[in-house]
Amino acid sequence: xxxxxxxxxxxxxxxxxxxxxxxxxxxxxxxxxxxxxxxxxxxxxxxxxxxxxxxxxxxxxxxxxxxxxxxxxxxxxxxxxxxxxxxxxxxxxxxxxxxxxxxxxxxxxxxxxxxxx
Amino acid sequence: xxxxxxxxxxxxxxxxxxxxxxxxxxxxxxxxxxxxxxxxxxxxxxxxxxxxxxxxxxxxxxxxxxxxxxxxxxxxxxxxxxxxxxxxxxxxxxxxxxxxxxxxxxxxxxxxxx
Numbered sequence: 001x002x003x004x005x006x007x008x009x010x011x012x013x014x015x016x017x018x019x020x021x022x023x024x025x026x027x028x029x030x031x032x033x034x035x036x037x038x039x040x041x042x043x044x045x046x047x048x049x050x051x052x053x054x055x056x057x058x059x060x061x062x063x064x065x066x067x068x069x070x071x072x073x074x075x076x077x078x079x080x081x082x083x084x085x086x087x088x089x090x091x092x093x094x095x096x097x098x099x100x101x102x103x104x105x106x107x108x109x110x111x112x113x114x115x116x117x
Numbered sequence: 118x119x120x121x122x123x124x125x126x127x128x129x130x131x132x133x134x135x136x137x138x139x140x141x142x143x144x145x146x147x148x149x150x151x152x153x154x155x156x157x158x159x160x161x162x163x164x165x166x167x168x169x170x171x172x173x174x175x176x177x178x179x180x181x182x183x184x185x186x187x188x189x190x191x192x193x194x195x196x197x198x199x200x201x202x203x204x205x206x207x208x209x210x211x212x213x214x215x216x217x218x219x220x221x222x223x224x225x226x227x228x229x230x231x
Contacts, residue, residue, distance in 0.1 A: 033217045035219065037222075042224070043205070043225050044119060044222055044223065044224045044225070045207065045220075045222035046119070047219045047220065047221070050217065050219050052217060091160065095217065104162045104173060104175050105150075105152075105162060105220065106162075107159060107160035107161075108159075109159045110159065110160075
């Protein structure tokens with residue numbers, strides 16, 4: 001069965017610290033997509049990144065970076081020099097293929113990140 | 118602002134009642150998804166529509182139903198409500214139903230069943 005595990009329920013850091021959010025997934029599909037979404041206190045889920053199963057290149061976007069490793073089925077997310085505005089719940093998700101249709105986006109339980117000034 | 122509009126933002130009702138949640142997708146998006154977020158179950162996929170047709174079904178209860186109208190807005194109907202149905206209900210949209218599409222989420226409807 002397909003599954004996404006975010007073992008860290010809550011993380012608290014002080015501003016300017018680096019923090020890594022872990023994500024481990026399970027799937028039998030050879031083609032799949034992984035996502036990270038952010039849910040700030042306002043509640044709306046915001047897309048951060050999408051990665052397909054054939055592209056293991058790490059990606060950096062400003063202070064955010066993602067490390068995708070198929071060998072360990074992990075898609076970890078690092079925030080460098082964290083800021084208070086990064087405080088949110090972060091969800092890792094796996095796209096399940098319903099015959100080519102993204103019906104079921106399987107989410108992990110989320111990691112609540114608190115960045116203190 | 119994602120461009121996805123959900124109404125109402127909050128809904129308080131009693132057990133046994135029926136409610137309708139409404140969603141307007143982003144301009145140009147043909148695919149609409151409904152998700153339920155609760156403390157114990159997390160974020161769960163309920164149902165997906167594409168251009169008016171049901172495309173995929175997840176863990177949606179028989180008491181729940183949805184539809185997408187010709188103007189592409191969607192409604193999620195919840196009936197015979199139980200305490201356990203209290204949750205945050207999200208609507209999301211995407212251009213197509215393809216597996217790699219990123220979803221744009223609305224701000225959700227917080228349903229409280231008393």
